[in-house]
Amino acid sequence: xxxxxxxxxxxxADKVWEVFAHDFANVGVWATAVSRSDVxxxxxxxxxxxxxxxxCQTDFGAVNEDFTxxxxxxxxxxxxxxxxxxxxxxxxxxxxxTSPDGNTTIVKITPEVKLSFIGMIMYPMIRMQLSKxxxxxxxxxxxYVENGKPSPRKLASQKK
Numbered sequence: 001x002x003x004x005x006x007x008x009x010x011x012x013a014d015k016v017w018e019v020f021a022h023d024f025a026n027v028g029v030w031a032t033a034v035s036r037s038d039v040x041x042x043x044x045x046x047x048x049x050x051x052x053x054x055x056c057q058t059d060f061g062a063v064n065e066d067f068t069x070x071x072x073x074x075x076x077x078x079x080x081x082x083x084x085x086x087x088x089x090x091x092x093x094x095x096x097x098t099s100p101d102g103n104t105t106i107v108k109i110t111p112e113v114k115l116s117f118i119g120m121i122m123y124p125m126i127r128m129q130l131s132k133x134x135x136x137x138x139x140x141x142x143x144y145v146e147n148g149k150p151s152p153r154k155l156a157s158q159k160k
Contacts (some may be wrong), residue, residue, distance in 0.1 A: 001127055002112040004050055006140035010108060011145045016107060017075050019145055020095065024067075024077075025054040032145035032154045033133050046070045054081065060085070068092070072110040085117035087126060105143065107136060 007014050019030070028037030036057040043052030046067040052067030060083060069078040075098075081091035081130060094110045113119075119126060136153070143151035 001123065001130070002110065004106060004108060004110045005087050005131070005134045005138055006106055006108040007030045009105045009142045009144050011105055012102055012104065013075055013097050016105040016141075016145050020107065021070070021072075021075070021077055022050050022095070024049070025051050027054060030069050030150050030154060031137050032151065032157045033137055035157070040064050040066060043067075048072060049077070050154065062138040065093075069094075070138060070150055085116075085119075086093075087116055088113055089116050089119070089121055107138060111137065115144060123160075 005041070023029075026035060028034040034056045037054050039054045040053035043064075043066045047054050047070045049067045049070035050075070051067075053064060056063045056065060062083075064082040065079045067077060067079050069076070070075065074096075076094070076096045078092060078094040081093065083091065088129045090113070092112045094112075096108045097106070098106045100106065111130060113130065115123065115126065117130040140151045140154055144154075
């Protein structure tokens with residue numbers, strides 16, 4: 001299963017890249033889907049990435065997300081996710097930032113998930129859930145970059 005989602009953020013690409021890539025390990029600060037995150041210390045940086053990866057605490061359990069590609073100049077990155085799951089066999093995500101003008105950034109995210117046999121049976125539900133989480137992450141990123149603070153949804157999730 002592979003699809004692409006994108007969001008337009010009212011900020012220069014360098015500002016978005018700072019949050020999304022340079023501060024990669026701190027996604028838990030602004031993404032509702034991640035209750036806490038930290039540097040994955042057992043993984044080396046890739047192509048001068050700021051860290052090798054991150055460890056995220058989610059509703060699905062701990063997820064390691066480790067860079068597989070990182071391009072500072074072109075503002076692209078890819079990472080693979082490792083999660084213990086009966087439905088997923090692999091998870092990768094690719095992101096690309098482009099700027100149609102100096103004050104707008106388009107963030108495009110393309111997750112690719114390989115499903116187990118059980119996952120294939122549950123495909124419609126998994127697709128819907130992954131699509132929803134991807135939309136929320138993009139919305140949370142937009143809010144955080146444009147407002148300098150976590151979204152109301154993220155703040156509400158922290159009170160649970």
